[in-house]
Amino acid sequence: MRLATIMETSAAVSATRSRTDKTALLADTLRLAGAEGEDRLIEIVADYLAGTLPQRTVGVSWRGLRSLPDPATQPTLTVLEVDEALTRLRSLSGQGSAGARGAAVRDLFSRATEQEQRWLVGLITGELRQGAGDGVLLPAIARAADVPETLVRRAVMLAGLTGPVAAAALTGGAPALEQISLEVGRPLRPMLAGSEPDVAAAVPGDRELAVETKLDGIRLQIHLDREAEHPVRLFTRSLDEITDRLPEVVEAVLSLPAARAVLDGEVIALRPDGRPEPFQVTGARTASSADPAELARTTPVTTYLFDLLHLDGRDLVDEPATTRWEEIDRLAPGLVVDRLLTADIQEAESFFGQVLDRGHEGVVVKDPQAPYAAGRRGAGWVKVKPRRTADLVVTAVEWGSGRRKGRLSNIHLAARDPDSGELVMVGKTFKGMTDAMLAWQTERFLELETSRDDWVVRVRPEQVVEIAYDGVQTSRRYPGGIALRFARVLRYRDDKTADEADTLDSLRTP
Incomplete structure (x- = not known):
């Protein structure tokens, strides 16, 4: 299966807000992968459709992807080729690994078209958000394999990861899903x-x-x-x-x-x-x-x-x-x-x-x-808990003034849209930050920087922050239609991913 097929599906899923349409698009692509009868391919396709990197990390930062070779003119990369290249990239370590890693990145990206290069950068950096979370991906697996959704959900619960469950469903159907059970040594999803x-x-x-x-x-x-x-x-x-x-x-x-x-x-x-x-x-x-x-x-x-x-x-x-x-x-x-x-x-x-x-x-x-x-x-x-709190994602930071001059201070806060999976801004805050926190976040967000102007540094949406707030009010200023009242920073959460951030719905709930 060509990588371009996954990208086309991703673009179509991102372009619609209809959960039914998203599910149908994902199911069609999963069905195509299943027709090839290769478990590893199905696993990767399921992960890529969710915007997830199976290797989790490959040892390449955003800075390592800023300077890319000239793109290919025609799409030829296959899903398995990309997975093999990223697996090799992740295995590089020790003396001389930096040079070998750079060469591996150039080799992979020289075979990718301009659109594929952008997509791969998003996948590797975790910035690829396509609205294909569990809410639509698990029903899509059930639809593609013609099995009950409850079986898929239980199998994912016990297996922890979605890819192997997709492979089991599409190659073995309901009997294969029923064989998935809790295994000591393999983590399952936490309640x-x-x-x-x-x-x-x-x-x-x-x-x-x-x-x-x-x-x-x-x-x-x-x-x-x-x-x-x-x-x-x-x-x-x-x-x-x-x-x-x-x-x-x-x-x-x-x-x-x-x-x-x-x-x-x-x-x-x-x-x-x-x-x-x-x-x-x-x-x-x-x-x-x-x-x-x-x-x-x-x-x-x-x-x-x-x-x-x-x-x-x-x-x-x-x-x-x-x-x-x-x-x-x-x-x-x-x-x-x-x-x-x-x-x-x-x-x-x-x-x-x-x-x-x-x-x-x-x-x-x-x-x-x-x-x-x-x-x-x-x-x-x-x-x-004794106060209202939310886990939100930092999408940009503003340079401070006065005694905070030279430090990144005012953070832009985003919650997840439960339908699209996109991050939607719901406020800003510079309150609750100690001097030590200001120093830490300046270093942290410069590492995550994607672009900037004179005042704002835009960052990869990876850092989760726990915010305390007094309430929520309607707002025309922010695209989510709500704004947090008296938001202040409690702590940064390195134990949570952006996918675990709170939703607009949870913020709206009194």
């Missing part, structure tokens, strides 16, 4: 929480719910298999493996009385008095290039667990939460987060206050009967 502004909204008082401490740390999915070469593997919420960064977590997991398990939890750096360190301290444990053992000694993190998805041959994702809690309480009684079961709103609010007094972020209210809905945000889990 996500909805949000409510206060405890009373999350706890209606008509039935017993669980109120759990919400920690402001790093979400971890933990896989234990004592017979594997690496008995413990740790994955972030974006399914990146960070096992080597957290040796004390590995040690804690190995102390559990289980042979095989998959757990969901959080790690956080605590002060000697038991109060949490700022998130940046915890986040540095995965971002720093320092020796992990030294970091574990000087800035240790504490492991907390709140869910159990598999235990010694038994999958628990479909079991009610009460069953999973009973098992995890027996397995790791000293590591489980504080949890209160109650139907009393005042009791829940009192617990919420105690959590905040200890310096933690808030609570998560959980339905005791809910299964583990991996990859979904719904009513089974509802987070409550």
Whole structure:
């Protein structure tokens, strides 16, 4: 299959706001890939249609793609050729790799037309946004393979990645999808929480719910298999493996009385008095290039667990939460987060206050009967924090003035349009920034720069920032039709991708 075919579909998907039309366009292209009967091709096509790079990174920055060779006059590149070239590019390391990487980039891009060059730059830099998120891609896979969408969604939940599920659906149909199950050592998508502004909204008082401490740390999915070469593997919420960064977590997991398990939890750096360190301290444990053992000694993190998805041959994702809690309480009684079961709103609010007094972020209210809905945000889990916050994407930054002169200050904030998948501006802010944050963001956003004028530096939409705000008001100034009131920066989120940013709909919800 030619790369140009994917690009044509991408352009058509981007040009329409109709979810039905997007689904039909994607299904047609997936069907073409499936007709060739090659699993790897289908996987790549599914990823490319979603604007996702299968290799995640290939070691080439935006600056490395600024100077490209003259383009080809005719489109000849195939999808598999591009994938092979990018895989080779990612494998280059060590002495002389910079020169070899530059040569590899020139070789690939010299075979691409001008349109293909622009598309490949967007794919490699993560700037390729085509409106083909799960909301339309998963129905498109189901339509292309003529299988129930529920089967596709469950398979993606358990497999973590969309590409292999697309290949299974198109080459093996429903029976192949039904064979996909939870595998210890392969991360599945994490369950996500909805949000409510206060405890009373999350706890209606008509039935017993669980109120759990919400920690402001790093979400971890933990896989234990004592017979594997690496008995413990740790994955972030974006399914990146960070096992080597957290040796004390590995040690804690190995102390559990289980042979095989998959757990969901959080790690956080605590002060000697038991109060949490700022998130940046915890986040540095995965971002720093320092020796992990030294970091574990000087800035240790504490492991907390709140869910159990598999235990010694038994999958628990479909079991009610009460069953999973009973098992995890027996397995790791000293590591489980504080949890209160109650139907009393005042009791829940009192617990919420105690959590905040200890310096933690808030609570998560959980339905005791809910299964583990991996990859979904719904009513089974509802987070409550003491202020309205949103995870947004920085798309541009303005140079500061006065004492901020020479530093990038006022950031442009964008939310996701849930229909198109595009990023839509909803405000700006320069509030809440410390001097250290100003210095950091100046360096960070110059690294992400794509263009500039005298006042504004436009950046690749990669950096997620957590914003606190007092409310939302209608606005003619911004294309989303809304603007954030009194927005201020809480922190930058290196543990989230732009695809995980909040939507316009979530901001509009009171």
